[in-house]
Amino acid sequence: MKKKYIIWTVLLLSVLLSGCGQTKGLNPKSPVTITLWHNFGGQMQATMDEQIGEFNATIGKEKGVIVSVTSISSSAALQEKLTMIARGDPGAPEMPDITTCYPATAMLLADKGLLAPMDGYFTDAELMDYLPRFLEEGRLPDGKLYVFPFAKSTEVLFLNQTLFERFSSATGVTADSLATFEGIADAATQYYRWTDQQTPDISNDGKAFYTADSFFNLAQVGMEQMGTSLFDGEKLRLNTPEFEQIWNTILEPAVRGGYAIYDGYSSDLSKTGDILCSTGSTAGVLFYGEEITYPNNTKEAVEYAILPYPTFEGGKRIAIQRGGGLAVAKSTPEKEKAATLFLKWFTAPEQNMRFVASTGYLPVTGRAFTDHMEREISENSNPNIQRLLRTAITVHEEYDFYIPPVFDGFNTISASFEASFLAITEQRREQYMESLKTMEPDGAFERAANGALKEFIARQTEGR
Helix, strand or coil: CHHHHHHHHHHHHHHHHHHHCCCCCCCCCCCEEEEEEECCCCHHHHHHHHHHHHHHHCHHHHHCEEEEEEEECCHHHHHHHHHHHHHCCCCCCCCCCEEEECHHHHHHHHHCCCECCCHHHCCHHHHHCECHHHHHHCECCCCCECCECCCEECEEEEEEHHHHHHHHHHHCCCHHHHHEHHHHHHHHHHHHHHHHHCCCCCCCCCCCCEEECCHHHHHHHHHHHCCCCCEECCEECCCCHHHHHHHHHHHHHHHHCCECCCCCCHHHHHCCCCCCEEEEEHHHHHHCCCEEECCCCCEEECCEEEECCCECCCCCCEEECECCEEEEECCCHHHHHHHHHHHHHHHCHHHHHHHHCCCCCECCEHHHHHHHHHHHHHHCCCHHHHHHHHHHHHHHHHCEEECCCCCCCHHHHHHHHHHHHHHHHHHHHHHHHHHCCCCCHHHHHHHHHCCHHHHHHHHHHCCC
């Protein structure tokens, strides 16, 4: 009898313990509401709202899940709110069930036990279809997947094809030469000279050809293309031949006037015809329309070409990987399962392609590229999106992605780098223009460029 009692006790405990490890099923008769924060405002909000509404009316209704958007804010504001939550600041808002999030912020939240790793909610077969580099970025140092990819971006070259063809016909410079940063630098010098010659009564009034949304990104990717890194741990590596090559390539056209020195988005200058091309995020495609407005308020219809990210001569085809992902709060098994259901639905090729094709992001699965991309290109009504998706195929097939490092001081370093570059190039540009009053252009440039790299390195070393 005693033996029988022990056996039944063991069996009962086994059942109870096994039940503790199971996730309670969702129930459509008693739906679970999950809150969502995201940073897709403006033109992108309608797309996000439409797809969330579709989820709620279909699979969400069927399974018993309701997604409720409780905050839409800028990326910076959203990350700041999440940081407040991680720090436990007084007045911090309640953690949402799902949020768009960057790895650096996710690390703060995960360290406080506020995020649920996604690995256990996806089978190996399901994860196999997601692009490996996109998944890799969402894994934190403990190896677990906390930031799930749903829409990534990279940087491309936006080119005003209409204006460029006039320049090309007059000078012989072709779009093929823009495949390298050295080629862009040469084209910029020629463009400044060509536009300057169109007003012979006014000297040195040529126009800028190119700018970058982020020269810091350009430097990071450029170093990777040349087989090295801009970083040594959490510090910049600037005393290298590779960085000197990057610096020399971008400094000269900036000082001579071929590059715009501008603290803002390059699309602003593109809209007014003040530049012909720029490197920036694919998500910026929505800011490039079909006409430009000149400073005198006259308008002109234009077409854009969207080309893969340039390389430095001799470098590998590497582009930056940008964009955050979706993070799920650690809560109840029901809510975590409900959140994961939304992630799976939203990143499935059909839904994911509808989102990225109206926002300028890249799809996150291999099947989206192979089975859905061509159809989306043929059916999309926005010619710039069509060109972007065509270029996305090339990038997917021929490029590797660079993932920036994650550490506390990264944003500070980025801001310092960008501010120092703009300040030095602007000051050296002014010095160059002043020297032209008494010197030939080459001599004026040599004087202006002298010591510029040394000054830049000193500023970064001193944290200015």
